[in-house]
Amino acid sequence: MRRRPGRQDHHREHQRGRRERAALPEHTAVLTIDSFAAGGEGVGRVDGMAVFVPRTAPGDVAQVAYTRHARHGRGRVLQLLERSAHRVDARCGHYETDRCGACQLQHVNADTQRQARQQMVQETLRRVGRREVALPPITSDLEWHYRGRLTLVLLRRSGGWIGGLHPHDDARRVFALQQCEIAHPLLVETWHALRAVLTDRSLTMPDADSLRLGLRLDTDATLVADADLKVTVVLQGGTQWPDRERWSAAVLRRVPQVRAVWWEAEDGTRDAALQEGDAPEASEALAFAQVNARVADALREHVYAAVTQFAPQRVVDGYSGTGLLTERLARAGREVIAVEADAMGARRTEERLRAAGEAVAGRAQVVCDLMERAIPGLATDVQAPDVVVLNPPRRGVDARVTAWLEDEIMRPARGVVYVSCDPATLARDLSRMPSWDIVSVHCFDMFPQTAHVETVCVLQRSQGREAA
Numbered sequence: 001m002r003r004r005p006g007r008q009d010h011h012r013e014h015q016r017g018r019r020e021r022a023a024l025p026e027h028t029a030v031l032t033i034d035s036f037a038a039g040g041e042g043v044g045r046v047d048g049m050a051v052f053v054p055r056t057a058p059g060d061v062a063q064v065a066y067t068r069h070a071r072h073g074r075g076r077v078l079q080l081l082e083r084s085a086h087r088v089d090a091r092c093g094h095y096e097t098d099r100c101g102a103c104q105l106q107h108v109n110a111d112t113q114r115q116a117r118q119q120m121v122q123e124t125l126r127r128v129g130r131r132e133v134a135l136p137p138i139t140s141d142l143e144w145h146y147r148g149r150l151t152l153v154l155l156r157r158s159g160g161w162i163g164g165l166h167p168h169d170d171a172r173r174v175f176a177l178q179q180c181e182i183a184h185p186l187l188v189e190t191w192h193a194l195r196a197v198l199t200d201r202s203l204t205m206p207d208a209d210s211l212r213l214g215l216r217l218d219t220d221a222t223l224v225a226d227a228d229l230k231v232t233v234v235l236q237g238g239t240q241w242p243d244r245e246r247w248s249a250a251v252l253r254r255v256p257q258v259r260a261v262w263w264e265a266e267d268g269t270r271d272a273a274l275q276e277g278d279a280p281e282a283s284e285a286l287a288f289a290q291v292n293a294r295v296a297d298a299l300r301e302h303v304y305a306a307v308t309q310f311a312p313q314r315v316v317d318g319y320s321g322t323g324l325l326t327e328r329l330a331r332a333g334r335e336v337i338a339v340e341a342d343a344m345g346a347r348r349t350e351e352r353l354r355a356a357g358e359a360v361a362g363r364a365q366v367v368c369d370l371m372e373r374a375i376p377g378l379a380t381d382v383q384a385p386d387v388v389v390l391n392p393p394r395r396g397v398d399a400r401v402t403a404w405l406e407d408e409i410m411r412p413a414r415g416v417v418y419v420s421c422d423p424a425t426l427a428r429d430l431s432r433m434p435s436w437d438i439v440s441v442h443c444f445d446m447f448p449q450t451a452h453v454e455t456v457c458v459l460q461r462s463q464g465r466e467a468a
């Protein structure tokens, strides 16, 4: 039987790619940067070939070392000869000094960043999705300290553990994190306090050389200054951790804002190492949550309005997370099927429906499965959903989901609301949905300082198809 590729395989694959790239000869050229690529790199041209250069901006003139690949080049700045008018000094020391991979656009001003993110969506939809769209202004909020979640890599070293993030150009290296200007300050403060526990040699960690340390604010907290904000710690990795109770007790004792410590072992089992009485339920602490609570509020309003504009009786809420939209639609009298692969998310949805009362719960059904596997139960010859919401992770939706939306059985469906955090997979999925027309596309600035953007694309059944 074939083994499914795991994290280690991806890591090896990545390293092989790096070695191959490292083996390619470097050329030098003076480049004028004229645009941003989808990953946030500046793009210049050598003999017509696009060369992608991280940490540059349109208007920069730079001497660049680059390697040639099949149809493009990859470069690095040797010397900046002329500075783009869009440039600003990066606010975080790690951006320049450690080439931190978490942000890609700190070196350009906020307006340019917002425009760049919008253009990435527009350009990707044109090139990959073959769709022309006009975009209204992006919905924005805080530029800094907006993240309610911070995940660090921990590496075992002879003197203990170091924790931090990867440089953008070296996935093997981790630099020690001192500050993070996009994370909520309480998360960074928590990290500093946790370091003291990590250096305590009397407390052992899970049996792995590398772990992930997730810090997250209470799920539903908004990011207004709030003295009562609490943090949940989620340690991931390893197969055994005999010291977990002692370690967690030390964390709860020494870091007052931490309310719970969870351990997710390599096999996916999740175990409450220790938590205080009022800590969030497992389902709340561990299920998906948007990183930017304030923009997420605006996004949710937009999605709700987009769904209800079709006046649906039946809605499939695909990739439903903890079921916020499902609950709201059921409260408004719609019949909803929520489909969520993660058991914690599905459990949280059921809890919220139960709490909303019998009438609301009676209108909603929760399916804990992959969307692509749940399809046969979502529409029949006599009953199809009026609207389908798709809110998948970065990899987009499985081809079976777009095929289903094209299928005859789904002909009665009037609308699709696709919420995407990756324009490339959104565009690919739209290219597989020729019988759906775009009604609107709206961008939400969920991840300032980065090249990432959240997009809501509303689709209706194509007029041409109706007539056919």
Ligand SMILES: C[S@@+](CC[C@H](N)C(=O)[O-])C[C@H]1O[C@@H](n2cnc3c(N)ncnc32)[C@H](O)[C@@H]1O
Binding pocket: 288, 289, 290, 318, 319, 320, 321, 322, 323, 339, 340, 341, 342, 345, 369, 370, 371, 372, 391, 392, 393
């Ligand atoms: C971007 S989140 C969206 C969650 C929710 N709709 C929200 O707005 O908060 C994507 C969700 O899809 C779930 N998921 C990932 N792959 C899935 C699949 N193939 N089928 C169903 N759910 C999936 C994840 O567990 C996660 O909760």
